[in-house]
Amino acid sequence: MTELVEQVRARLLAQAEELTTRTEGAREGSDPEHVHQMRVAVRRARAALKAGLPTPGLDAELKWLGASLGAVRDLDVQLDSLRARAVGFDEDELAAVETLLHGLVVQRRAARQTMRRVLRSKRYRKLLDALREAATSATAVPVEDTEDEPPALISVVRKPHRKLMRAAEALGENPPDDDLHELRIHGKRLRYAAEMAEPAARKRIKALVSATKEFQDVLGDHQDAVIAEETIRGLLTDLGDGVPVTVVFAAGRLVERERARKAHCRTQWRPLLTEVDLAAQSLFDRAPE
Template sequence: MPKITRELGPGDPVHLHVRAALDVRLAALRAHEPGTRSGEDAEDLHQMRVAVRRLRAMLKAARPFLDRETADGLRAELGWLGRALGPVRDLDVLIERLTTEAAHFPADERAAVDTLLAGLHAERDTARAALRKALDSRRYRRLLKALAAEAASTEPGPPVDTLAALSGLVRAEFARLARAVAKAGPEPEDEVLHALRIDGKRLRYTAELARPLLGKKIRVLLKATTDFQDLLGEHQDACVAQDRVRALLAAHGEVIDFDLAFVGGRLVEREEARRVSCRAGWWAVWDTLERTGRSVL
């Protein structure tokens, strides 16, 4: 089936806008697959994982305009792929974060950090082997084929006003996030902030779907949403880093080398400072996003 080669406008059906966006994200996924396989540049894995998340968010938001059984099936399979990509990416981020943090430590302390991180490197090797197996599987090839078929499909969607429909998708995600924030309150648990970050991503990815039609005002919303997501992402990274360092120390048993315990404590202390700083600033970032959303949607 032929792909859409012209620029779409407000007069084009919403399902064509959705499928064009799916095609762009599928192309990104495929473009970063070789680098993800080789592991030469961690950014390829990051971008492939982002493409998967954007595809899933688009398929969920656009369910009213696609065949729901097909969209839900694709989302489920993309969830499987995301779970294959996630462990390696998370370990890449954690190892780089802790290594960078320790770069200015004295030489003996850096050596202790290397010892501490040896377990993470081994864990990443195991996760990478599982990832390569997933990318070599028939299941993965079937998923790519199914995504390409949906992106190229000419199956008609429901007769709706395209601009209003896409705007409605963004408003629905914004309202969902606003309700979650209201329920969380200004001092939520760390796990709740992590959930809000995920909701923020869904808003961002849905807004990206509408960006070609909504123009400047949606770009303002995207900027505020990205700031919200980034701050909560830093908060989550700090929480994870603390927990993993503590677990690495615990794995050495009750009798532990002094240098190892010392550098582990330094790393935990720094991550705790970041966690506290992010918690102190997240409500102001949300306030900006809320005001932006209510003014443009």
């Protein structure tokens, strides 16, 4: 159990330091990677807490922080993605895309203002202090080794793996978009658990993290395409009557490209899930590194 306790503590402390280091860059705003990495740190910290001393209050505060970071990050991704889909458009079409995206730009500006207030708040400073304190007091959830079970640190992976595979087995041949989004969340939780278990089986854990990341990325692209189409339609509606024909045409072309991306992702996720399952199973057989 000692290795699990120490890894939980190390994980929490690392995320506290990542948040602290990235805060000023996120406030300043010139590089969106700061917000992205802070959001990842929040998710990793929450995953570590699940393996440590139950701290619902701290988890709730991390969720609060993650919401403000996520609002900015999601808009960053949407803007970058939609502009990337417009590669190859002529100048008039690119101008039409910017007209279409103006509403997102305004939303992002407002989200950044909210996030900056959060990152300057006393509540945020207290959260960082609480996270560091948890790093020194975390006690692992009891997971005992037996002849039939892998070491405790690897056992952290078993539950999210089981949930992922059960969720996948429940899906039909052509699952709804929302179900694939939920499947991605299960994959993300497995990945973060695997990262925490790395000291127990480095080579096999790295294989699992790599497989899960690829699986997660494909379903992430799928979800981005789903959200992008919804966003495009919403932006057109917000522009009201009298939308220029060039904007409507550009929006239609963007929707076509998002649908093609979505269809491509749907051909990829099942083989990638098989790779995730194989990598996870290799952790449970106690095979030597």
